Amino acid sequence: MLEVINLACVRDERTLFNGLSFRVEAGDIVQIEGPNGAGKTSLLRLLAGLSRAEEGDVLWQAQPIRQQREIWHQNLLYLGHHPGVKSVLSPLENLHFWHGDSHSDAIFQALEQVDLLGYEEVPVAQLSAGQQRRVALARLWLSPATLWILDEPLTAIDKAGVEKLMARFAQHADNGGAVILTTHQDLPDSAERVRKIRLVSEWA
Numbered sequence: 001m002l003e004v005i006n007l008a009c010v011r012d013e014r015t016l017f018n019g020l021s022f023r024v025e026a027g028d029i030v031q032i033e034g035p036n037g038a039g040k041t042s043l044l045r046l047l048a049g050l051s052r053a054e055e056g057d058v059l060w061q062a063q064p065i066r067q068q069r070e071i072w073h074q075n076l077l078y079l080g081h082h083p084g085v086k087s088v089l090s091p092l093e094n095l096h097f098w099h100g101d102s103h104s105d106a107i108f109q110a111l112e113q114v115d116l117l118g119y120e121e122v123p124v125a126q127l128s129a130g131q132q133r134r135v136a137l138a139r140l141w142l143s144p145a146t147l148w149i150l151d152e153p154l155t156a157i158d159k160a161g162v163e164k165l166m167a168r169f170a171q172h173a174d175n176g177g178a179v180i181l182t183t184h185q186d187l188p189d190s191a192e193r194v195r196k197i198r199l200v201s202e203w204a
């Protein structure tokens with residue numbers, strides 16, 4: 001599915017990692033681990049095609065992602081550190097903005113999955129930190145993308161919410177998808193299938 005070949009990332013004249021190679025197949029849930037500054041976000045941005053590597057390549061279905069940007073973006077759901085939630089809009093409006101082709105029922109069901117029913121019309125700026133993140137996470141119930149790349153999706157999410165998200169990741173993987181995520185949180189016991197890739201930077 002996704003193949004990372006001999007990837008190197010340099011930021012501000014510091015080599016964060018080099019010679020990084022791994023594969024992600026359908027059914028995989030992969031956690032990128034490492035201390036603050038190790039390059040986890042930088043790696044996810046490279047995988048999403050948002051920045052270019054110093055060396056190496058990222059292949060999707062055996063083709064470099066840079067040669068098939070449109071297909072790549074159709075297959076990818078990338079939720080970054082700041083996942084683009086518009087604070088003046090409500091959860092409903094944000095989800096309509098991202099998934100305008102989704103039926104309203106599907107959007108309400110997604111909001112229900114992340115426990116935001118009753119808040120669907122409240123401006124996001126008035127929601128708690130965890131609820132704001134849940135607005136973006138509701139997309140996991142709407143997106144048709146095969147590969148999810150999620151930067152710190154569990155930040156500010158309570159224990160029950162983390163369990164529910166882990167179950168959603170497993171369901172997606174069981175349906176032939178794959179998930180790559182970063183988190184500093186200890187994952188619950190239910191996450192024993194998560195494969196870990198550790199970034200060790202001489203700078204971090």
Ligand SMILES: Nc1ncnc2c1ncn2[C@@H]1O[C@H](COP(=O)(O)OP(=O)(O)OP(=O)(O)O)[C@@H](O)[C@H]1O
Pocket residue numbers: 011012016034035036037038039040041042043
């Ligand atoms: N655009 C940039 N220009 C210069 N330096 C950058 C840039 N992006 C990231 N860096 C540097 O690269 C290093 C790695 O940052 P990155 O955000 O990838 O780390 P991380 O492993 O995700 O850290 P954290 O666990 O704190 O989120 C940091 O030292 C950061 O200052």
